[in-house]
Amino acid sequence: MATAAARQAAGTAPEGAAEAVHTAALEAVFDAAVAADERIEPRDWMPDAYRATLVRQIAQHAHSEIIGMQPEANWITRAPSLRRKAILMAKVQDEAGHGLYLYGAAETLGASRDDLLDKLHTGRQKYSSIFNYPTLTWADVGAIGWLVDGAAITNQVPLCRCSYGPYARAMVRVCKEESFHQRQGYELLLALSRGTDAQHAMAQDAIDRWWWPSLMMFGPPDGESPHSAQSTAWKIKRHSNDELRQRFVDICVPQAESLGLALPDPDLRWNEERGHHDFGAIDWTEFWEVLKGNGPCNDERISRRRRAHEEGAWVREAAAAHARKHTPGAAAGGHPPATDATHPTDPTDPTTSAESADGTAPSGAPAPAPAGSGKATA
Amino acid sequence: MPLGDDALVLSHRLGEWAGNAPVLEEEVALANIALDLLGQARILLSMAGDEDELAYLREERAFRNLQLVEQPNGDFAHTIARQLYFSTYQRLLHEALAAGDTPFAPLAAKAVKEVAYHQDHAEQWTLRLGDGTRESRARMSRATEALWRYTGEMFQPLDGLDLDWAGIRDAWTRSVSGVLEAATLALPEGPQSGAWRAGAGRDGLHTESFGRMLAEMQHLHRSHPGASW
Numbered sequence: 001m002a003t004a005a006a007r008q009a010a011g012t013a014p015e016g017a018a019e020a021v022h023t024a025a026l027e028a029v030f031d032a033a034v035a036a037d038e039r040i041e042p043r044d045w046m047p048d049a050y051r052a053t054l055v056r057q058i059a060q061h062a063h064s065e066i067i068g069m070q071p072e073a074n075w076i077t078r079a080p081s082l083r084r085k086a087i088l089m090a091k092v093q094d095e096a097g098h099g100l101y102l103y104g105a106a107e108t109l110g111a112s113r114d115d116l117l118d119k120l121h122t123g124r125q126k127y128s129s130i131f132n133y134p135t136l137t138w139a140d141v142g143a144i145g146w147l148v149d150g151a152a153i154t155n156q157v158p159l160c161r162c163s164y165g166p167y168a169r170a171m172v173r174v175c176k177e178e179s180f181h182q183r184q185g186y187e188l189l190l191a192l193s194r195g196t197d198a199q200h201a202m203a204q205d206a207i208d209r210w211w212w213p214s215l216m217m218f219g220p221p222d223g224e225s226p227h228s229a230q231s232t233a234w235k236i237k238r239h240s241n242d243e244l245r246q247r248f249v250d251i252c253v254p255q256a257e258s259l260g261l262a263l264p265d266p267d268l269r270w271n272e273e274r275g276h277h278d279f280g281a282i283d284w285t286e287f288w289e290v291l292k293g294n295g296p297c298n299d300e301r302i303s304r305r306r307r308a309h310e311e312g313a314w315v316r317e318a319a320a321a322h323a324r325k326h327t328p329g330a331a332a333g334g335h336p337p338a339t340d341a342t343h344p345t346d347p348t349d350p351t352t353s354a355e356s357a358d359g360t361a362p363s364g365a366p367a368p369a370p371a372g373s374g375k376a377t378a
Numbered sequence: 379m380p381l382g383d384d385a386l387v388l389s390h391r392l393g394e395w396a397g398n399a400p401v402l403e404e405e406v407a408l409a410n411i412a413l414d415l416l417g418q419a420r421i422l423l424s425m426a427g428d429e430d431e432l433a434y435l436r437e438e439r440a441f442r443n444l445q446l447v448e449q450p451n452g453d454f455a456h457t458i459a460r461q462l463y464f465s466t467y468q469r470l471l472h473e474a475l476a477a478g479d480t481p482f483a484p485l486a487a488k489a490v491k492e493v494a495y496h497q498d499h500a501e502q503w504t505l506r507l508g509d510g511t512r513e514s515r516a517r518m519s520r521a522t523e524a525l526w527r528y529t530g531e532m533f534q535p536l537d538g539l540d541l542d543w544a545g546i547r548d549a550w551t552r553s554v555s556g557v558l559e560a561a562t563l564a565l566p567e568g569p570q571s572g573a574w575r576a577g578a579g580r581d582g583l584h585t586e587s588f589g590r591m592l593a594e595m596q597h598l599h600r601s602h603p604g605a606s607w
Contacts, residue, residue: 069405080602084607086413093406096402195607196605311400315401318507
């Protein structure tokens with residue numbers, strides 16, 4: 001819609017108008033579309049800074065999904081029951097799928113997945129600082145589901161209405177699966193909390209370690225968040241960091257009570273006047289240190305990601321070489337024509353509940369498919 | 379139980395790839411295969427007893443899986459070769475079971491759809507790696523050779539399953555040699571048995587890395603006797 005309107009607006013500019021006049025007309029159309037809550041689509045004109053902001057944000061979101069696989073994958077081989085193992089494997093698989101959707105969304109803005117991954121591997125783009133904390137016990141898997149995925153959902157649900165169409169649509173799919181993971185995390189902690197004393201203690205220790213880092217996921221306080229004003233004006237961001245953080249605390253308090261686990265904050269109490277929970281001060285020094293690369297696992301996470309990529313280089317080269325030999329006119333480079341990762345999942349499969357089948361099925365079919373990914377066997 | 383152990387152990391090995399795959403699409407694919415196998419394992423073990431007790435409280439000598447599926451992942455070619463050998467076998471086995479009247483028939487009928495996908499995935503990658511670059515061809519060739527000695531045990535008759543084992547063996551050899559040929563690779567020539575003898579895994583005689591795999595898999599469950607998760 002914005003495109004048609006933009007063309008019309010541009011067409012009304014006087015003959016031989018300067019480039020600046022032309023851009024101003026396009027900008028006016030873009031601003032009007034954003035103001036009217038219309039979705040901006042890949043072929044629409046958009047300000048360079050809007051494009052750059054979105055590429056940065058979507059890429060970092062994708063990177064977080066990929067790096068976020070590591071702390072949980074750390075427990076796949078040690079999961080204490082086959083049911084839990086199946087749930088955890090499905091979750092980590094979903095995260096790879098979310099990474100695929102999000103790189104796909106970033107590619108609609110002209111970025112390339114290879115380039116974005118390179119920026120991740122060389123530290124030029126970031127990922128969520130929460131994944132720089134280690135998973136030390138099985139209960140951490142539950143804490144990540146309940147708190148980390150819970151915080152992510154609180155952040156991401158408003159993004160389902162973000163002004164950029166492909167990102168908003170990716171978020172709808174991601175949020176559905178994330179809320180499923182969050183319930184599973186809660187349920188895992190509930191089982192531990194109601195289990196033996198040792199299991200209860202394990203759950204409490206995990207909450208003690210993950211609570212504050214989860215609150216940091218909403219970013220710096222509103223006064224110190226440099227990109228917020230512009231992102232809000234562009235309707236990429238809909239609520240401030242502090243608003244979302246407050247919303248999350250208010251959601252978690254009653255859930256912690258029903259779990260029978262304490263939140264590690266002596267200052268946490270209901271404030272009748274505000275209609276919200278007051279909570280203690282966040283250690284922003286720790287936040288900035290982790291962000292700068294000095295968290296407990298920053299080096300480990302990036303090294304492992306880089307190693308997987310480097311050790312996989314010969315596989316990607318083989319796939320590309322094979323494609324060149326067997327696909328007439330196939331372009332060099334691009335991603336290997338991996339076989340479609342999904343296949344019909346039987347919803348009656350007792351290994352996964354119907355919901356989990358629903359959750360895992362779309363993972364391998366990212367939409368929109370990145371150009372040149374060659375999913376030939378879909 | 380032997381079939382449940384095969385699926386359980388291979389699923390575990392594939393789970394070790396999470397976060398380490400060469401490309402994002404393979405993270406999804408390998409996890410998907412691992413999940414299918416874990417699902418099969420859970421059904422099969424539940425038919426024999428309590429799935430968690432059987433998975434977490436048996437020691438190495440009581441496991442009845444093939445030595446093939448317990449082999450460490452190695453590089454991607456090694457994982458693909460293991461998957462090619464096993465999925466081809468599993469598909470033929472499940473097709474035969476689905477056509478029979480044992481209690482496994484309904485399960486096999488469902489599993490055969492999953493296994494057909496696993497086999498296709500392994501075959502496609504065998505073609506890409508075998509007929510890819512010089513390096514990938516060398517790696518794929520090494521992997522098919524290295525795992526060959528574990529293939530003979532697949533065709534040892536299993537108690538209670540009255541199947542045409544020789545026919546399965548012939549069909550397996552035809553299928554695998556066809557794929558290897560298309561991938562410009564030769565069918566390995568060595569003996570199809572190595573450590574112990576063909577069929578050793580079915581008697582609880584395993585290779586050394588298996589004990590370590592079980593130690594990792596079982597330690598948390600064993601640390602909390604009687605707990606539920």
